[in-house]
Amino acid sequence: MASLNQLREVPIIDIGDLRKSSAGMQKVANEIGAACRDCGFFYVVNHGVDFGLQERMDALSREFFSLDLNTKMQISMEKGGQAWRGFFPLGGELTSGMPDVKEGIYFGQELAASHSKVKSKIPLHGPNLFPAAPTELRPVVLQYMRDVTDLGHILMRGLALSVGLPAEYFHRHLTYDPLILFRIFHYPPPSVADLKKNLWGVGEHTDYGVLTILKQDECGGLQVKSNGGWVEAPPVPNSFICNIGDMLEKMTSGFYRSTPHRVENISGKMRLSFPLFFDPNFDAKVEAIPLPKGMAVLKGHEERWDKANVHEFDGTYGEYLLKKVGKVFPDLHRKVLPKKN
Numbered sequence: 001m002a003s004l005n006q007l008r009e010v011p012i013i014d015i016g017d018l019r020k021s022s023a024g025m026q027k028v029a030n031e032i033g034a035a036c037r038d039c040g041f042f043y044v045v046n047h048g049v050d051f052g053l054q055e056r057m058d059a060l061s062r063e064f065f066s067l068d069l070n071t072k073m074q075i076s077m078e079k080g081g082q083a084w085r086g087f088f089p090l091g092g093e094l095t096s097g098m099p100d101v102k103e104g105i106y107f108g109q110e111l112a113a114s115h116s117k118v119k120s121k122i123p124l125h126g127p128n129l130f131p132a133a134p135t136e137l138r139p140v141v142l143q144y145m146r147d148v149t150d151l152g153h154i155l156m157r158g159l160a161l162s163v164g165l166p167a168e169y170f171h172r173h174l175t176y177d178p179l180i181l182f183r184i185f186h187y188p189p190p191s192v193a194d195l196k197k198n199l200w201g202v203g204e205h206t207d208y209g210v211l212t213i214l215k216q217d218e219c220g221g222l223q224v225k226s227n228g229g230w231v232e233a234p235p236v237p238n239s240f241i242c243n244i245g246d247m248l249e250k251m252t253s254g255f256y257r258s259t260p261h262r263v264e265n266i267s268g269k270m271r272l273s274f275p276l277f278f279d280p281n282f283d284a285k286v287e288a289i290p291l292p293k294g295m296a297v298l299k300g301h302e303e304r305w306d307k308a309n310v311h312e313f314d315g316t317y318g319e320y321l322l323k324k325v326g327k328v329f330p331d332l333h334r335k336v337l338p339k340k341n
Contacts, residue, residue: 083126
C-alpha cells in the first residue's frame with residue numbers, strides 16, 4: 001500500500017467535527033471544498049460506519065462471487081425488471097460502448113410491492129434480489145446501505161457549507177428522499193485477451209448524480225484524472241473515498257466538476273469495490289444553486305471526457321439517469337423499461 005505522503009492528489013479528510021455538528025464543521029467543509037475544486041475526490045476517515053460491518057460485507061461478497069455462474073444468474077437483472085436490481089455477468093456492463101472486465105450486483109432502497117412508487121411503476125424503485133446463499137448477505141447489505149446513506153447526509157452538509165449555503169440546504173431542496181443506488185463489483189484479473197483488446201475493469205467515466213461513497217478493498221486499481229494525467233487512489237485503512245458527480249457540477253455551474261476516473265485491476269487477485277451513489281430524488285428538478293459572487297466558474301463541454309455538456313440538461317434527475325443507464329445496459333434497457341408513446 002502506498003504511504004500517505006504519496007496521496008497528495010487525493011486528500012484525506014477527518015470528518016469527525018462534521019458528524020458531531022461541532023464548531024469545527026466549517027473547517028471540514030472548507031477542506032471538502034478544496035478537494036472538490038482540486039480533483040473532485042477525497043478520502044474520509046472518522047466517518048462512523050462500523051468496521052466490522054464493512055468486513056462482513058467483504059467476506060459475504062467474496063463468498064457470493066465464488067459461486068458458479070448459473071447459481072449467480074438465479075438473481076439476474078432481467079428478473080428485477082424496472083427496479084433494475086440483481087446480478088450481471090462479466091462483460092455485461094458497458095462503459096463508452098466497451099464491455100467492462102467486471103461482474104456485479106445492483107441494489108437500491110428496499111421497497112415493498114405496496115409502495116406508491118412501485119405501484120406507479122417508477123423505474124429504479126422496488127424490491128431487491130438477494131441470493132439464496134450466503135443468507136446473511138441480505139441483512140448486511142440493508143444495514144450497510146442505511147449506515148452509508150446516513151454518512152451521505154452528513155457529507156452533504158459539508159458540501160453545502162463549502163459553497164456558502166446553510167448546512168441543510170441540499171437536504172431541504174434535493175436529497176430529503178435521496179435515490180440510493182448501491183453496487184458490489186467484482187473485478188477478476190484481466191486476461192491476456194482483455195489486455196490485447198485494451199479493456200478496463202471500468203473505462204474512463206464520470207458518475208451521474210451528486211456524491212459517490214466508495215469502499216474499496218486492499219487491491220487498489222482506482223485511478224483519478226487530475227491535471228491531464230492519471231493519479232492512483234490506493235486504499236487507505238477504514239476510509240471511504242468520495243467523489244462528486246455530474247449533477248453537483250451542474251448545480252455549481254462548473255465550480256465543482258465531476259472528475260473522470262477508471263479502474264484497472266493489476267493486482268493478480270480478485271478485487272472488490274462497494275460504491276454507494278447518494279443521488280437526488282428521482283423526481284427532483286436539478287438546477288443551478290445560488291453561489292456567492294465570484295464563485296461560479298462555468299466549464300464548457302470541450303473539457304469533459306465525453307464532450308457532453310451537463311449544463312445544457314434541463315429536467316429531472318430521473319430523466320438524466322435513465323438516459324445514462326440506457327447506454328450502460330442497452331439490451332436490458334430495451335427489455336424492461338417503459339416505452340414512451
